[in-house]
Amino acid sequence: MNRRQFIRIFGLSTGAIALTTGITGCGDLKSSFSSSDESDNYGWNGPTADIKDIRLQVLAYAILSPNPHNKQPWAIKLTGPLKFELYVDQERLLPATDPYFRQIHIGQGTFLETASIAASGLGHDAEITLFPQGIYSNTQVLNKPVAKVSLTPNESVKTNPLFANLLSRHSNxxxxxxxPLTQNQVSELIRFNTDNNQNSLTLVDSPAAKKQLEQVLTKAMQIEVGNKGRDEETIKMFRFNQAEVEQYRDGFGTAQAGLSGLKRLLVENFILSRESTEKDPTEFGQQAVSMTQKVVESTGTFAWITSASNSRIDQINVGREYCRINLKTNSMGLAQHPLSQILQEYEDMLPMQAAFKDFFNIKTSDTVQMLFRLGTAEITQHSPRRTVTDIIQA
Ligand SMILES: Cc1cc2nc3c(=O)[nH]c(=O)nc-3n(C[C@H](O)[C@H](O)[C@H](O)COP(=O)(O)O)c2cc1C
Known part of the structure; x- marks a missing residue:
């Protein structure tokens, strides 16, 4: 890792103040800077081997987890030399599109799973205890830890094979x-899910299923964009140009949809603008609908994870499972992309969601927690990440 990447990941670009106020017990970090290459990949190169603090190494991987709207809704308290607690960052919720914070909790699970896999690759066991100060209901978020994580060095720990995919996994x-996926790929994924996960994974690729999903997923996006609060929430996280990416280091933009080079420059400079979109989001919404239709039409296989109950623990477990599946598909050279609109719980979406469940014979009492498409595609640029010090609370 080069010096600039290191500085950006660990939030030291404004000097060592962040180090002393944000982290305790990591005084040797500053001396770990290396090389002078100026390129930056927003922390996607993982931690440098020079970093001594195992908690920070693990967190530098965990921050790369998939999460809704790339909100990065994580707050960390360092509670001991080998211990930290994970909280939901309550400044980073999505109340309009995720009114019960279900997806935010799935994003806690993805973080814990990545942390656990990273720990194995770094020679440690990670003991994860969920809700050590008690759980809260699935309509609330309280200021209680979602998990405490204890790391223990273990020379004979078996590295999780998915460790190899932590830096390349992304939502495409x-x-x-x-x-569609080949029969071998389908079998491999189903076997992987049976061996590693509790919740059921459904894969569909028939022409009838595809036709239905083309309709309902496009319609769901139409419903989603027809509301001021929801539009504002998405526009707030959309990064209209590189300057915004560098300023906020969260959210998502045209690069993740595959635009690059001159095309991306042209779109960002002459077509998209925050000012005009905030004034009138109609065009932005129409683009979202037409892009959804296009990407769905280009897909041969769709998948979803369903759980029989829907507590905070279920949501976190689904997040862990989703993360594992995403890492597994990455290892198989497949692209993966969640489409969550139809699953969301706000009033306007419920009839559409019921129709989707009915068509696919999903029990009304089951919760479809994640729906995503799978296929082959060129990789896209990774979405940005804030620094590890940004998520650590004093
Ligand atoms: C619970 C959850 C819901 C998501 N829903 C969507 C979605 O509806 N549409 C989408 O394009 N991406 C969705 N994503 C993917 C995120 O946008 C993506 O994980 C985030 O931007 C970080 O990018 P990365 O996965 O490439 O690291 C979702 C991810 C999670 C964990």
């Missing part, structure tokens, strides 16, 4: 090749 939002 571009159009796919329209080919």
């Amino acid at each position: 939002k571009r159009e796919y090749s329209d080919q």
Whole structure:
């Protein structure tokens, strides 16, 4: 890792103040800077081997987890030399599109799973205790830890094979090749899910299923964009240009949908603008609908994870499972992309969601927690990440 990447990941660019106020017991970090290459990849290169503090190494991987709107809704308290607690960052919720904070809790699970896999690759066991100060209901978020994590060095720990995919996994939002997964790929994924996960994974690729999903997922996006609060929430997290990416280091933009080079520059400079979109989001919404239609039409296989109950623990477990599946598909050279609109719980979406469940014979009492498309596509640029010090609370 080069010096600039290191500085950006660990939030030291404004000097060592962040170090002393944000982290305790990591005084040797500053001396770990290396090389002078100026390129930056928003922390996606993982931690440098020079970093001594295992908690920070693990967190530098965990921050790369998939999470809704790339909100990065995580707050960390360092509670001991080998211990930290994870909280939901209550400044980073999505109340309009995720009114019960279900997806935010799935995003806690993805973080814990990545932390656990990273620990194994770094020679440690990670003991994760969920809600050590008690759980809260699935309509609330309280200021209680979602998990405490204890790391223990273990020379004989078996590295989780998915460790190899932590830095390359990403959500690929571009159009796919329209080919369904091969029978071998389907079997491999189903076997992986049976061996590793509790919740059921459904894969569909029939023409009838595809036709239905093309309709309902496009319609769901139409419903989603027809509301001021929801539009504002998405526009707030959309990064209209590189300057915004660098300023906020969260959210998502055209790069994740596959735009690059001159095309991206042209779109960002002459077509998209925060000012005009905030004034009138109609065009932005229409683009979202037409892009959804295009990406769905380009997809041959769709998948979803369903749980029989829907407590905070279920949501966190689904997050862990979703993360594992995303890492597994990454290892198989597949692209993966969640489409969550139809699953969301606000009033306007419920009839559409019921119709979707009915068509696919999903029990009304089950919760479809994650729906995503799978296929082959060129990789896209990773979405940005804030620094590890940004998520650590004093
Ligand atoms: C619970 C959850 C819901 C998501 N829903 C959507 C979605 O509806 N549409 C989408 O394009 N991406 C969705 N994503 C993917 C995120 O946008 C993505 O994980 C985030 O931007 C970080 O990017 P990365 O996965 O490439 O690291 C979702 C991810 C999670 C964990």
